[in-house]
Amino acid sequence: MFRAVRDNLYSTLFPAVCLCCGASITTPSLGNACADCWNQTNIFDECLPLCNKCGRPEPSASRLKCWQCDGHEYDRARSLGIYSFALKAAVVGLKTQPHLSPKLRQLLAEAFDKNGFADSTLIVAVPLSRQRKLERGFNQAEVIAQALGRTAGISVDAHSLVRTKHSPIHRAGMDEKARDLSVKNSFDVARPKLIDGQSVLLIDDVLTTGATASYCAKALKRCGASAVNVLTLARAV
Numbered sequence: 001m002f003r004a005v006r007d008n009l010y011s012t013l014f015p016a017v018c019l020c021c022g023a024s025i026t027t028p029s030l031g032n033a034c035a036d037c038w039n040q041t042n043i044f045d046e047c048l049p050l051c052n053k054c055g056r057p058e059p060s061a062s063r064l065k066c067w068q069c070d071g072h073e074y075d076r077a078r079s080l081g082i083y084s085f086a087l088k089a090a091v092v093g094l095k096t097q098p099h100l101s102p103k104l105r106q107l108l109a110e111a112f113d114k115n116g117f118a119d120s121t122l123i124v125a126v127p128l129s130r131q132r133k134l135e136r137g138f139n140q141a142e143v144i145a146q147a148l149g150r151t152a153g154i155s156v157d158a159h160s161l162v163r164t165k166h167s168p169i170h171r172a173g174m175d176e177k178a179r180d181l182s183v184k185n186s187f188d189v190a191r192p193k194l195i196d197g198q199s200v201l202l203i204d205d206v207l208t209t210g211a212t213a214s215y216c217a218k219a220l221k222r223c224g225a226s227a228v229n230v231l232t233l234a235r236a237v
């Protein structure tokens with residue numbers, strides 16, 4: 001009974017058509033991608049070697065760390081899987097609908113457990129600028145953070161970390177240096193006492209170069225965060 005009511009509610013809230021391939025979605029709990037597209041989505045498991053620090057998929061298991069994350073200020077970044085198929089649909093859908101499907105919530109809880117983030121004491125979402133949040137009406141990273149906070153029983157701080165500069169939306173053609181410059185020194189901590197001594201799990205929708213996460217971690221550590229790990233829905237590669 002409850003499941004039928006819930007599924008009807010999801011059918012109303014979510015488009016019945018897969019954002020990846022246009023097929024009908026017959027299982028509403030999968031969100032805005034169909035079962036076939038979920039099957040093609042690369043969800044990280046223990047078999048795929050990742051960079052110890054930034055979580056970039058590595059072709060060789062013999063190298064434990066890639067060079068692209070040298071100097072990044074966070075401790076460890078992990079994602080549910082690669083930014084393609086159903087995870088891409090989830091990230092795109094989350095920009096207009098502030099809701100996580102049951103499938104995403106389940107994958108998020110699994111990623112939290114298997115990556116050893118249980119010793120986090122505070123969950124913080126990567127903030128939007130005030131202007132962007134007004135345009136969108138909500139912060140998609142905060143939606144993910146609140147969902148994980150409820151599952152993991154960890155407090156979510158949605159106000160201490162702030163974005164002080166309004167940067168343009170990252171375009172697909174922007175190279176790594178341009179992306180880095182667009183977020184450099186964009187973050188500050190409004191209430192440092194709430195961050196001091198906390199082991200922070202920083203949440204975002206997608207990790208691309210890692211520059212945003214690194215500058216957020218820098219601001220949080222400047223205020224005494226003992227650790228800053230990162231968890232995102234998807235990893236662009």
Ligand SMILES: [Zn+2]
Nearest residue numbers: 018021034037
């Ligand atoms: Zn599909």
Ligand SMILES: [Zn+2]
Nearest residue numbers: 051054066069
């Ligand atoms: Zn790396």
